[in-house]
Structures are given as C-alpha cells and as structure tokens.
Amino acid sequence: MRGTITATGILLAVVAGYALSCAIRPYRDCWCCDGRGHHRSKRKSKLSRPCRWCRASGKRLRVGRRLWNRARRLHRDAGVAR
Amino acid sequence: MTVIPFDEYDEERHVIEADQVGGPADAPDRRATFADVVSRTDSRRPIVPAVLRNQEGRRALARWSVGYGGHTALYHLTRTPKYAAKVALYAPRGAARAVGSVTWWAVGGRENFHLRQEAANKNDPHTWQQLDKRRERSSAARWWVVGAALVALVLLLAAVELAGMPPVGWYCVAVALVLVAARHGRPVDKPIVDRTVTKAPFTKLTAEQVRAAIVAMSIGVKEPGQLTFPPPGVHADGPGWLARFNLPGAIVATTVLEKRDNLAAALRLPVDQVWPEVGPDHPGQVDLWVGRYPASKMGQPRWALTSPTARTSFFEPQPFGTDARQRPIYITLFESNVLIGGQPGSGKSYAARDLADIALLDPTVEMKIAEFKGTGDFLDMAPLCSTYACGVDDEALSTGRDVLTWALAECERRGQRIKRARERGDAPLGKVTPELAAKPGSGLHPVFILLDEVHELFLAYPDAAEAAERVAKRGRALGIFLALATQIADRDSVPPNITRCVTVRWCLSVGGQVENDMILGTGAYKRGLSATVYRPRVDAGWGVVTGIEKPGSVRSFFPSDKENAAIIARAAQLRGKVVGEDVERVEARDMLADARAVLQPGESGLPWAVLAERLAAGWPEMYAGITPDMVRESLARYGVDSQDVKVGRRNIKGARRASLDAAQQRREIEAE
Ligand SMILES: [Zn+2]
Numbered sequence: 001m002r003g004t005i006t007a008t009g010i011l012l013a014v015v016a017g018y019a020l021s022c023a024i025r026p027y028r029d030c031w032c033c034d035g036r037g038h039h040r041s042k043r044k045s046k047l048s049r050p051c052r053w054c055r056a057s058g059k060r061l062r063v064g065r066r067l068w069n070r071a072r073r074l075h076r077d078a079g080v081a082r
Numbered sequence: 083m084t085v086i087p088f089d090e091y092d093e094e095r096h097v098i099e100a101d102q103v104g105g106p107a108d109a110p111d112r113r114a115t116f117a118d119v120v121s122r123t124d125s126r127r128p129i130v131p132a133v134l135r136n137q138e139g140r141r142a143l144a145r146w147s148v149g150y151g152g153h154t155a156l157y158h159l160t161r162t163p164k165y166a167a168k169v170a171l172y173a174p175r176g177a178a179r180a181v182g183s184v185t186w187w188a189v190g191g192r193e194n195f196h197l198r199q200e201a202a203n204k205n206d207p208h209t210w211q212q213l214d215k216r217r218e219r220s221s222a223a224r225w226w227v228v229g230a231a232l233v234a235l236v237l238l239l240a241a242v243e244l245a246g247m248p249p250v251g252w253y254c255v256a257v258a259l260v261l262v263a264a265r266h267g268r269p270v271d272k273p274i275v276d277r278t279v280t281k282a283p284f285t286k287l288t289a290e291q292v293r294a295a296i297v298a299m300s301i302g303v304k305e306p307g308q309l310t311f312p313p314p315g316v317h318a319d320g321p322g323w324l325a326r327f328n329l330p331g332a333i334v335a336t337t338v339l340e341k342r343d344n345l346a347a348a349l350r351l352p353v354d355q356v357w358p359e360v361g362p363d364h365p366g367q368v369d370l371w372v373g374r375y376p377a378s379k380m381g382q383p384r385w386a387l388t389s390p391t392a393r394t395s396f397f398e399p400q401p402f403g404t405d406a407r408q409r410p411i412y413i414t415l416f417e418s419n420v421l422i423g424g425q426p427g428s429g430k431s432y433a434a435r436d437l438a439d440i441a442l443l444d445p446t447v448e449m450k451i452a453e454f455k456g457t458g459d460f461l462d463m464a465p466l467c468s469t470y471a472c473g474v475d476d477e478a479l480s481t482g483r484d485v486l487t488w489a490l491a492e493c494e495r496r497g498q499r500i501k502r503a504r505e506r507g508d509a510p511l512g513k514v515t516p517e518l519a520a521k522p523g524s525g526l527h528p529v530f531i532l533l534d535e536v537h538e539l540f541l542a543y544p545d546a547a548e549a550a551e552r553v554a555k556r557g558r559a560l561g562i563f564l565a566l567a568t569q570i571a572d573r574d575s576v577p578p579n580i581t582r583c584v585t586v587r588w589c590l591s592v593g594g595q596v597e598n599d600m601i602l603g604t605g606a607y608k609r610g611l612s613a614t615v616y617r618p619r620v621d622a623g624w625g626v627v628t629g630i631e632k633p634g635s636v637r638s639f640f641p642s643d644k645e646n647a648a649i650i651a652r653a654a655q656l657r658g659k660v661v662g663e664d665v666e667r668v669e670a671r672d673m674l675a676d677a678r679a680v681l682q683p684g685e686s687g688l689p690w691a692v693l694a695e696r697l698a699a700g701w702p703e704m705y706a707g708i709t710p711d712m713v714r715e716s717l718a719r720y721g722v723d724s725q726d727v728k729v730g731r732r733n734i735k736g737a738r739r740a741s742l743d744a745a746q747q748r749r750e751i752e753a754e
Contacts, residue, residue, distance in 0.1 A: 024191065026202035027210060057207035069203055 022064035030054035127314055133321075138383045142321065142408075157278045168274045169264040176267025188228050190221025287323035287372045289316050295348035296329075301337045303330060312363075320407045321380060322373035326361055335360040335368045336609070345370075352376040353615055357406045359634070377406045377637070378621050385639040386410070387439055387649060393656065394443040396528040396561070397516045402436045403627075403636040411627070411636045413586065415441060415563045416528065417513070419554045421581060422567040423601035424590025424625065427618035431459040433588060433625065433638040434534055434567045435646075438463060441530035441563070442653035446520055448662030450531045452482040454538035462650050468662035474538055481665070482539040485531060486549040488665040489562055490707050492529070493553065496560040499525055514561035527661065528561045536566045537575035544719075545712050551580045552707070558585070572600060588636070590625035591616035602628055673713070674720050674749070676701065678742050687727035689736035690714050720745040 029035030033051035037058035040048050050056035061069070133139040158165075186192065194213050201210035242251075268274055293306035303309065308330035316325040329335065338345060338358050346356040354377040361367025373380065386392060386401055394400045399412035413420075420437060424430045431453075438460065441447045451460045452471040456478075464470040471481035496514075503509040503526075508518055518526045531553070533539060540547040554564050566584070568576050581587070581600065589601040591613060598607050598614055606612070606626075611633060616624045623638040641649065680696040681688060688696070690710035697705040697713065714724055717737060722745050727736035 023199075026199075027207060054207065057211065059207040059211060061202065061205055061207075065202060069205065072203070 018064055019068075022062050022068065026061055026065040027059040028062050030058050030060045033058060035059070132319060138408075139320070142381075142383065154278045158275065161276055164276075165274055168268070169260060172264040172267035172274070173260045174263075174267070176263035176265065179266055180263065184228060188221065188224040190217045190224065193217040193220055287316055287325055287370075289325065289327075291349060292316070292325045292327060292370060295345055296327075296338070298348040299338070299341055299344045301329075301341065302333050312367075319371065320409070321375070322371055322407065325368075325370045325372070327368055327370070328361075328364075329366045329368060332366070334365045336365075338368050338370075340608070354378050354406070354621075357635070371407055373406060377624070377635075380408070382637065382639065383408055383410070385641060385645075387443060387639075388641055388645045390648065390652065392443055392649075392652060393445075394440050395516070396441065396444045396447050396519070396530075396563070400440045401639075402440060403433075403623075403638045405637070406635055411630065411632075413437070413440075413630060415447075415530065416561065417558050418585045418629070419558060419564040420566070420586045420588060421576075421584040421601060422565065422588045422590065423576075423592065423597070424569065424613070425592055425597075425618055426569055427622060428569075428590035428592070428616070428625070429622035429638060429640075430567050430569065430590055431455075431534060432623060432640060433590060434532055434565060435460070436638050437565050438530065438532055439641070439649050439653075441528075442466060442649065443656065444528070445653075445656040445658075446661065447528045447530050450485050450529065450662075450665070451534075452478065452485060452532070452539075453534040454478060454482065455535045459534065460532070462646065466650070466653055466657060466660060468660055469664050479539055479542045482533060482536075483543045483546045483549070484665045485533075486546050486553055487704070487706075489529070489531060489553040489557060489564075490549050493556040493560055493562065494707070496526060496562075497556075500560065513559040519561055526561055528563065529557075529662070530563050530565070532565045532567070534567045535569065537568045537570055540575055540577070545708075545716060547577050547580060548709075548712055551577070551583060554580065554583045570597075572597075576600075584629075586627065586629035588625050588627045589613040590623070591618045591621060598626075602626060673697075673716050674722070674742065674745055676705075677713075677717060677722075677737065678746065681739055681742070685739065687725070687736050687738035687740075689727050689729060689734040690724070691734075693737060717742075717745075721748060 030037070030051060030053055032053040033039055035058040036051075037054060037056045038048045038050045051058070054060050128135070133143055194217060198210055198213045198217070201207075201213060264274060289309075289311055290306075293309050296303050296309055297306050310328045312326060312328065316323055318324075329338070335358070339360070342356060342358060343353060345358060346353040349356060349372070351372065355373045355375065357371040357373070357377075359369040359371070361369045382404055387394065397414065397416045399414045401410035402413045403411045405411055415437070422430055422433050424433075438449070438451065441449060442463065449463065449467040450469040451463060451467050452469070453460055454474050456473040456475075458472055460467075460470070461472065464472075469481065469485055471478040471485075500509050500512060500514065503518060503524075504512055509515060514526050514528075518524050519528055533550075536550070540550075550564065550566065553562060556562075557564060564584075566576070566580070570576070578600075581603075587602050589598055589606075589611075592598050592601070594614060595607045595612070598612055599605065602611050602613075606628065607614075611626045611628060613624075613626045623640055625636060625638070627633060627636045676697055677693060680693065680700055690713055694705075694708050694710045694713045698708055714735075714737075718724070722737050722741050724735050725738050725741065726733040727738060
C-alpha cells in the first residue's frame with residue numbers, strides 16, 4: 001500500500017516536472033540533423049540539403065508539447081463547434 | 083454726484099444724483115498695514131493636543147492603550163501554536179517561491195514569454211528560435227549578478243560570525259528568515275495572525291466621507307467640492323474627530339442639524355455617534371463631531387465632585403454632566419431653577435441627585451427635599467436636609483406644600499432684608515451676593531428645594547402649582563433654588579406657567595414630540611432639540627438641556643454607590659450640622675369652612691378680592707399671599723360659583739352666602 005502511494009507520488013512528480021519543462025522549453029534539437037537544419041552531402045561538396053524532419057529549422061517540438069498542442073486544438077475546436 | 087451750474091446766480095440749481103449702473107460697488111482694496119498685521123487676533127492652534135492637555139484626557143488615553151495592548155498581547159499569546167503550525171506550512175512554500183522567482187528572473191523567463199508560447203503553440207520553430215535568442219541575450223549577465231549576490235551574502239555572514247555574533251543572534255536571524263519566508267508563502271487572503279477585534283472600529287473621519295454624506299443628504303449641495311474645510315481641517319478632538327466645514331451659498335447649518343438622522347445614515351454610523359453643531363464663525367458653518375464609538379458605548383470621565391476634597395459654591399458654575407464629546411457641562415445654581423422631565427427609566431432621579439450633590443457640597447446651602455414616589459431615592463441625604471419628605475401619602479404631600487408655602491413667605495422676608503441691604507449698599511443689584519449669603523445671621527443663605535415627581539403634589543394641591551410658579555419667579559434673585567422633576571409634563575400635571583418661568587429645562591428620554599416640547603418649549607423639536615432619540619434605561623441620563631450657555635445633549639453623571647456615600651460623608655463633614663430649620667407644619671385648613679367663617683353676619687356675599695384679603699388676615703400661616711383667582715379656583719372645586727355680589731351700588735364677581743351654604747350642605751350629605 002505504502003509502496004503504491006510512493007510510486008504514484010513519484011510518477012505524478014515526474015509527469016508534472018516533464019509538463020513544466022515542456023511549457024518552459026517546448027523545443028529540442030532535431031534528431032535527424034543534430035540541430036543544424038540541413039544535411040551535409042556525403043561527397044564533401046559545399047552543397048547541402050535541408051532537413052525534411054525539421055523543415056530546416058533544426059528544432060522539433062517535444063513529444064509532450066506536441067500532445068498538449070493537439071489536445072488544446074481539439075478542445076478549442078469542440079468549443080467552437082458547440 | 084454731478085452738479086450742473088445752470089446759472090451762477092440762479093437759485094434753481096439742478097443737483098442730479100446719477101445712479102451707478104454696473105461697475106464695482108465694493109470698497110476699494112486697501113493694503114494691510116503693519117498695524118493691521120500686529121493687531122490680528124487669529125486664534126492659534128494649541129501646541130499640545132487637546133487630549134493631552136487635561137489629566138482626564140491623558141488618563142483615558144493611557145487606560146485605553148493599556149487595555150488594548152493587553153488584550154492584543156494575550157489574544158495572540160494564546161494562539162501561538164496555531165500561528166506556529168501555519169508558519170511551518172507556509173515557510174517552505176515561501177522559500178521555494180523565493181528560489182523559483184530568482185531563477186525565473188535569472189533565466190529571463192518573463193522575457194517575451196507569451197510570444198514564445200504562441201510560437202510553440204503554432205509550431206513555428208524559426209520565430210521561437212529568434213525570440214529565444216533575444217531572451218538569452220537580455221538575460222546573459224543575470225546569473226553573474228545572482229552569483230555575486232550569493233558570494234557577497236556568504237562573505238557578510240562570515241564577517242558577522244568573525245565579529246563575534248552570539249548564537250542567540252543567529253537564532254534570531256533564522257527565526258526572522260523563517261517568518262519572512264512564511265509571509266512570502268502564505269496565500270494572499272489568509273493572514274497568519276488572526277484579527278483581535280471582530281468589527282473594525284470606525285477608524286477615521288475624512289473630508290471625503292463628509293462631502294459624500296452632505297451631498298447625499300440633498301440639502302442643496304450638489305458638488306462635493308462645494309464644501310470647504312477651514313484650517314485645521316478634519317482633526318482628532320477628544321475621543322473622536324471634528325470636521326468644521328462651510329456650507330455653500332445661503333444654506334444654514336441648522337438644515338444639517340435637523341436632518342441628523344439622514345446624516346448618520348449617510349455616514350453609515352449610529353445616530354449617537356454623529357453630533358453636528360453650528361460652527362463658531364457664521365450660521366453656514368457646521369461643526370460635525372463624530373465619536374470613535376457611539377455615545378451610549380463610551381464611558382464617562384470622573385466627576386470632579388467625587389474628589390475627596392471637593393467643595394462647591396452655589397454662586398459659581400459647577401459641572402453636572404458631560405456632553406457627547408466628554409466635556410463637562412456647567413450650571414450655576416444661583417439665579418436659576420430647573421425643570422427635569424422624562425419618562426420612567428430615563429434617569430430623572432439621578433439627574434436631580436447630581437444637582438443635590440452640588441448643593442450639598444456647599445456647606446452654606448440649606449437643603450429641602452421632597453420626593454413623591456416613595457422609593458427613598460434621596461434617603462441618604464435626609465440627615466443633611468432641614469426638611470425631608472418621601473412618599474405619596476397625605477403627610478408627605480402636605481409637607482411638600484408646606485415647603486412651597488414657607489418658600490413664598492421666605493421670599494417675602496428676604497425681599498425686606500435685601501431692601502435693607504441695598505439701602506446699606508451691600509446689595510447693589512438687589513440680589514443676594516456671595517458675601518451676603520455667607521454672613522451669619524443675614525438670613526440670606528442659599529436654599530435648595532428639590533421636588534421629585536412633583537405632578538403628584540400639583541394634582542393633590544392645585545394651589546401648590548401656583549406657589550411653585552411664584553417661588554420660581556421670585557426666589558431666583560433671593561438665593562432660593564427650585565428643582566422640579568416630573569415624568570409627565572402635560573397641561574394638568576405641570577401647568578405651562580411653571581414651565582415658562584423655569585430657566586433651565588432638562589428633558590431626558592421622552593416618548594414623543596409633544597412631551598419634548600412641553601418640557602423644552604414649543605418648537606424645540608423642530609429646532610433639533612429632541613430628546614426622543616434616547617431610549618429609556620439604555621440611554622439613561624442622556625437628555626437635552628436648554629437655558630445653559632450652550633443648549634444641547636448632556637449626560638448626567640452617574641456616581642457609584644461608593645462615590646455617593648463618599649459625597650454624603652464629605653458634605654456631612656463640611657456642614658457639621660443641618661443648615662436651616664424645618665418648615666412649620668401648617669395644619670391643613672378647610673377653605674370652605676374658613677370662607678363661611680369670615681363672612682360677617684348680614685353680608686349676602688363677598689367679592690373674591692375681599693375674601694382673599696380676609697382669609698390672609700385671619701390665617702396668615704396658611705393663606706399668606708393668596709390671590710383672588712386662587713380663592714375662586716379652590717372654592718370652585720366645592721361647587722361654589724362665581725356670581726355677582728353687590729358692593730355698594732356695583733356688582734362685582736364673588737361668592738354668595740347662598741352658594742357657600744349650599745356647598746356645605748352638599749358636602750355634609752356626601753359625607754353621610
Ligand atoms: Zn532536422
């Protein structure tokens with residue numbers, strides 16, 4: 001029983017912390033281009049192509065924030081429809 | 083004025099007085115000269131506040147401070163555990179908040195926070211990055227500041243420690259920090275410390291409140307700015323605040339006085355906390371005094387007469403009550419007489435007692451007290467009185483009448499003495515002087531007569547009312563003071579003639595406007611002199627007094643039983659023996675029988691004037707000073723009509739033998 005409460009508490013704390021961090025820093029570096037926004041060509045030429053994942057920005061929304069945004073949009077649309 | 087010379091030698095000179103149309107009509111302005119300035123007599127504001135100037139005020143302030151401080155301290159002391167629990171809860175929160183807010187500031191979290199959130203919501207990473215760069219730039223140096231502050235703090239603590247701070251000091255610092263943290267961590271609407279008083283007292287009167295209230299009364303003031311407050315403005319005055327203000331235009335202060343209820347309503351205060359008066363400078367000025375508490379809740383300053391060395395004078399002003407502002411109100415017994423009226427429970431007897439106390443503490447004053455209630459309200463004074471009566475029985479009532487008869491005769495005797503004194507040059511104004519009164523054997527010592535519940539006496543002996551009226555009129559200058567107290571002051575119980583010739587009228591709590599005006603005079607209620615606001619028992623002692631320097635509300639002093647006993651003891655010590663002698667008990671006479679006795683054989687009747695003369699000559703101890711009208715009224719009660727009586731050839735109104743005999747027969751039949 002006590003273990004369950006402790007576990008739940010820790011879980012809640014972790015979730016809250018993650019949510020807070022998503023609110024304060026919503027972006028992180030793109031995993032595909034390491035935050036550069038473009039890929040180097042393999043033949044070491046000066047040409048490089050933009051990263052498609054992050055649309056050349058080098059940043060991607062974090063998963064938590066992405067979920068949050070989607071939930072917000074759903075909520076807002078429902079509100080408008082009603 | 084224009085003179086037109088029509089002709090140098092013509093007598094018809096035309097002098098034309100031209101009316102001035104428009105233009106200035108004022109006197110020309112004159113520059114103030116040095117003499118003007120130095121002769122100015124502007125009243126200067128006192129250096130020491132009024133509260134601190136007399137001992138009474140200082141004592142009241144000290145008493146209040148100690149009471150308030152003590153209560154507050156005890157109250158909080160008993161709640162210490164509760165406060166400790168609250169601090170334990172709020173202090174960590176406060177600490178976390180402090181750390182959080184410093185961090186948030188250091189990272190520049192508030193910098194374009196909403197714009198960044200907007201960008202993130204719309205998933206616009208380019209804009210977000212730009213905004214984030216800007217945030218980074220503007221807050222780049224802040225961590226250094228935080229770091230420097232921390233280093234400085236550590237150095238300071240180390241320095242203090244090295245300087246030799248005792249452990250107690252560190253505890254104090256820790257406690258202070260915890261308290262600050264708790265203060266920072268508590269919710270805005272939840273104070274840590276409880277309130278010590280349930281209802282916030284009326285804290286302060288402001289010009290704003292006064293302005294709003296006067297405008298709300300709709301007496302012609304439209305704009306709040308129309309009221310002007312001459313210096314010193316609204317200020318503390320005694321146990322309350324005084325606002326002196328000028329009404330605009332021709333509005334007079336009495337308009338405000340008449341609508342005291344409305345004023346109190348507009349100020350959201352009880353009526354007995356709001357005391358408007360006409361100001362000292364002009365009729366449009368109002369002195370609005372607002373007490374810190376309603377007058378009925380405030381205590382009363384100590385009466386000067388309760389001091390163990392108190393001694394009064396019949397001829398000098400003596401305090402007999404206080405006004406709403408707790409200032410003593412004075413009365414001079416000499417040359418005045420008092421009518422006290424009020425419903426049962428209004429504090430009449432106590433009011434009368436205050437006057438008796440004043441007289442008692444002047445050892446030259448002879449005391450005569452008669453009380454027709456029978457409860458012995460003045461019993462403790464009886465040993466010091468030359469005449470004392472108590473009750474509603476025939477004995478007490480006839481004693482009351484005897485006192486008045488004696489007083490009338492005494493007036494006669496004193497008149498003669500004053501005349502002689504005046505001839506000697508001792509009484510230049512034809513009045514008793516303090517020197518004459520104090521002279522042993524002068525027969526002009528002051529006399530204090532108090533008749534409580536006097537309507538009983540007047541109902542039993544209608545001629546007593548007339549005697550009282552004459553004593554009130556004549557006795558004033560002769561050192562005879564008359565105080566009448568009554569609970570009903572209608573036409574029958576207390577004749578209006580008496581009310582009219584009494585100088586000081588004291589109306590305690592009464593039921594309505596009619597009773598109020600019966601005692602205070604017609605139109606008093608309309609002028610704002612109304613004692614109907616006082617509730618019996620609750621506001622006992624409060625009343626409206628006219629005939630003194632400043633008519634208005636007065637509360638009589640309420641000495642405690644102990645203080646009463648002390649006053650009586652002090653008076654007994656001052657006097658040594660009873661001043662004056664008891665009145666001669668006059669055997670009650672039967673006027674009908676006497677009237678028949680003075681009728682000579684062969685006379686068919688007597689005019690009222692002759693009858694009065696013969697009665698006075700026959701039994702002077704009873705009928706001295708009786709008037710024809712009094713005889714007529716007294717005999718009318720036996721059914722003797724006023725009829726024409728032949729004197730020589732003329733017919734004069736009087737009593738006929740036939741109707742006197744008829745009245746006697748009727749009485750005998752009734753007796754059987
Ligand atoms: Zn990428």
